[in-house]
Amino acid sequence: MNNYQSQYNLNKSKIIMIMGGLMVGLLVAALDNSIISTAMPKIIGNLQGMEYYVWPFTSYMLTSTIAIILFGKLSDIYGRKPIIISGIITFIITSIMCGFATNMLELTIFRGLQGIGGGILISLPFIVVGEIFSPKERGKYMGILASVFGISSVLGPILGGVITDTIGWRWVFFVNVPIGIVAVIILMYSLPNLKLPDVKKAIDYLGIITFTLAMSAFFLGFTLARDLNIYPLTVIFGLFLFAALMFVLFILAEKKAEEPILPPYLFSNSIFTLSSIENFLATAIIFGGIVYIPLFAQNVIGMSATNSGLVLIPMLISLTIASNIAGQIISKTGKYKKLAIAEFVITGIGIILLSTMNVNTSPYALVAYSTILGLGSGMMYTVFTISVQNAFSLREIAITTSAMQFFRNVGATVAIPVFGYVINYTMASSAVINLTPKEVLAVSIQNVFITSIVLAFIALVIAFFLKEMSLDENKPVTQEKIPEEIVEKAK
Structure with a gap:
């Protein structure tokens, strides 16, 4: 039992309640991303503007990326509980605003505001888990928490497709409201206000x-x-x-x-630096799949929104399973480097297969290829968060955990417009003039996955340089800060 478990008398029943609350809180943000991916083709058709297809995604990712770092630090000062509750409330209000959007500009702006709440909700739960569990226990509970991404990703495409095809795309945003209210109630009741005792209230x-x-x-x-x-x-x-x-x-x-939102000395640690790069690359790859697999299914193969959502389910189930298995392996062995290498080997195989798709590709092949991608990508949520949390003391857990999620979001923020550029450039290329519209889109999406192959190879090479720090050899969790001489040396 670490300092926080004893300080707040966190027995087994309270831990179960906290984990349940954190998972529901994370669900409300994670569900939104997977729902909108299958709804976007219909949203574009209703609000018009195929050229703005990526804007609602990128505006959300930008603001959530900024919010991750800012509110991770503010939670050090004001405590985890008020920050995460405010994040849920923000997400609920802005979801309603998105549902009432009348054009793509409004939707883009409202999604940007929604990203503020989303950024809080996808980082704070991992910070709490890192604080209340010992290094040896983190793998198991981090895998359980990360499985929410898989659960939401399974439910999201189904809900997104069914809701879009039946009562309309606006309800993919309104569905966040009841889930968010449940999350607020659970966390208000169960979560203590975890807070470092000697943090200076100095806002950077x-x-x-x-x-x-x-x-x-x-x-x-x-x-x-x-x-x-x-x-x-x-x-x-x-x-x-x-x-x-x-x-x-x-x-x-x-x-x-005095209290930097992203201390420079963190980058003097090679585990932190390499894990940041790996998170960036891994997220860029998986987002290429999340955004463009539904588009391929609907506009190339000709599937409905509902069925395009069903195509993603095996990928996201494999992502969930891989995340949990990786967490269990880390908890038992105290090792993570081989898992990092395996992640990008499997991801690379999935991306290579996806890059071979064309207008004749069957839905079964699409399911198989995307499932392999999910199996590799699922390890990311557990492996690199634990590797970094293990390399620092309890006092740095909030900022290092936030930083890992930050680099994931940067990866998506950069990847989406870059992949969008690849799509637009291919469509405008003279090489596709004599092709049918479906063939043009198929070739464009192929080029997105070919770009991802390069990213997967770079990430695989970097994984071999990741330093292994056994959890068994890690010092007990403390609230000690990095020694000042190290900080000064980094400066």
Whole structure:
């Protein structure tokens, strides 16, 4: 039993309640992503604007990415409970707003606001699990928590397809309301306000401003780069230059901040740095599948929204199983490096198979290929979070856990517009002039997966350099901070 379990008298029944509350809270955010993936083709048809297909995804990912770091740090100051409750309430309100959107601009804006709540909900539960369980126990409970992504991903496509085909796409957002209310009730009753006792209430305003501006310019530059024939290169280059400047200012601000939102010394740890890169690449790969497999199923094979959702179910079940198995293996062996390598071997095989799809591909082949992708990708949620939590003390768990989710979101934020650019570039290419519309889209999606093959290979190579730190050899969980001499050396 670690410090928090004894401090708050967290017996078995309370832990079950907390885990249940965290899982429902995580479910409300995770469910939304999987539901909208199958509903988006119908949303586009209703609100018009195929050229804006990726904007609701990217606006959500941008704001959730920013929120992960900001509110992870604020939860150090004000406690986990009020932050996670406020995140659920924000998510509920903005879900209602999304449901009432009348055009793509409104939906994009409302999804951006929704991402603030989503960012809180996909990071805080993992922070709590990292704090209330010992290093040896984290693998098992982290796998259980990560399985919510699989559960929601199984329910999401089904609900998204059925709701879209029956009562309309707006209800894919309204369904978040009752789930969110249940999550608030459970967490209000069960979750103690976990809080580090000696954190200074110093908010890093300069870091927040420069970080937000950097991410926003970075995101906007990638998104506009999808349409080089519309937006001049000078504008896009200017956005990237501004983003680079803000990142530099952000780094300088963090070195001087009393309580930085992303301490620079974290990157002096090779496990943290390599795990961050791996999370970035793994998420970029899986999001290519989540976004474009339903599009392929509906617009190339000709399946309904409901059936395109059913196609994703085996992939997401395999993702859930892989996450839980990885957690159990880590808890029993205290090792994670071989799992990291296996993840990208399996993911690479799945991506290679997906890249061979064409207009003649059967739904059964699509299911098989996507299932292999899910089996590899599912390990990510457990392996790299545990590896990083194990490399730092309890005091750094919040920021390191948030950082892992941050790099996952950055991977998706960058991947979606990049893949969108690949789609648009292929569609405009002279090589597809003589093809039918279905064949053009099939070739475009093929190119997305070919791009993902390169990412999977890079990630596999990096996995071999990941340092192994056995959980059995890890020091007991404490609230000690990184020694000042290490911090100063990193600066």
